[in-house]
Amino acid sequence: MSFLTDLFGLKPAPQGEPIVLVSGLPRSGTSMMMKMLEAGGIQVMEDGVRTADVDNPKGYYEYERVKHLEKETDKSYLKDARGKVIKIISFLLKDLPPDNDYRIVFMRRDLDEVLASQNKMLQHRNETDTSDDAAMREAYLNHIASVRIMSRKKANWQTVEIRYDDTVKSPAATAAALNAFLGGKLDEKAMVAAVDGELYRNRKDKLKGT
Amino acid sequence: MFGFGKNVNIKVDKDLHARLVKIADVAGYATVDEFVTQILEKEMLHFEDVKGDGDIRNKLKGLGYIS
Numbered sequence: 520m521s522f523l524t525d526l527f528g529l530k531p532a533p534q535g536e537p538i539v540l541v542s543g544l545p546r547s548g549t550s551m552m553m554k555m556l557e558a559g560g561i562q563v564m565e566d567g568v569r570t571a572d573v574d575n576p577k578g579y580y581e582y583e584r585v586k587h588l589e590k591e592t593d594k595s596y597l598k599d600a601r602g603k604v605i606k607i608i609s610f611l612l613k614d615l616p617p618d619n620d621y622r623i624v625f626m627r628r629d630l631d632e633v634l635a636s637q638n639k640m641l642q643h644r645n646e647t648d649t650s651d652d653a654a655m656r657e658a659y660l661n662h663i664a665s666v667r668i669m670s671r672k673k674a675n676w677q678t679v680e681i682r683y684d685d686t687v688k689s690p691a692a693t694a695a696a697l698n699a700f701l702g703g704k705l706d707e708k709a710m711v712a713a714v715d716g717e718l719y720r721n722r723k724d725k726l727k728g729t
Numbered sequence: 730m731f732g733f734g735k736n737v738n739i740k741v742d743k744d745l746h747a748r749l750v751k752i753a754d755v756a757g758y759a760t761v762d763e764f765v766t767q768i769l770e771k772e773m774l775h776f777e778d779v780k781g782d783g784d785i786r787n788k789l790k791g792l793g794y795i796s
Contacts, residue, residue: 545794586795587796589795608795610794637788648788655784659785
């Protein structure tokens with residue numbers, strides 16, 4: 520970013536077609552959103568390495584290499600995602616290279632539901648987890664706030680927040696909002712059909728007492 | 730945004746302002762502005778520092794979302 524764009528808040532010159540990013544905390548509906556956008560007509564950048572399982576019966580839509588964004592210095596491969604949609608969890612947004620424009624679909628879900636779903640997934644993966652849910656909840660709240668602050672500071676980011684529960688309840692409203700955000704060329708009917716409410720399993724009203 | 734000074738005004742409720750003035754005086758701050766600035770900077774650290782990142786990183790590694 521140049522000195523002048525920083526000084527005057529000018530928008531930088533476009534850097535090719537924007538990359539559509541589906542982001543958020545793991546288990547906040549990011550895979551469902553990838554499926555919606557794919558149905559809507561956006562090409563997905565994924566590698567199929569992580570296959571569908573009990574936690575994500577319809578697939579993860581992941582691209583393994585982005586998991587190394589914190590450590591890897593050569594991030595030029597992300598240019599291949601221009602004009603496509605790719606899933607990158609919100610923790611790694613801080614590591615995005617500046618030489619792309621990003622349209623970020625930031626998935627939000629009740630944090631108790633997120634934690635319950637993450638804890639189940641850890642069990643399925645036979646991972647030991649010593650974290651405290653209350654501390655994690657606080658850490659996630661701070662993390663989401665920091666992402667929002669970062670989003671306001673980045674001239675090459677445009678962000679929309681989408682709630683998972685709202686999408687399951689009213690997929691047509693979410694499809695319309697996304698279509699408006701991403702340029703108006705998406706197939707909204709196909710996006711609505713891609714939403715499977717049966718996969719909304721860790722609901723807050725059912726978590727009490729568990 | 731253009732500005733000619735380094736400071737901006739922020740509106741707060743009158744009653745809250747009265748309490749801030751009182752406590753700033755008792756606590757020995759030179760001005761209520763100095764007191765409020767310190768409170769805000771302290772609170773902002775929750776969002777801007779890396780506190781909690783270690784917990785998040787461990788969890789995400791366990792879930793297979795980062796290397």
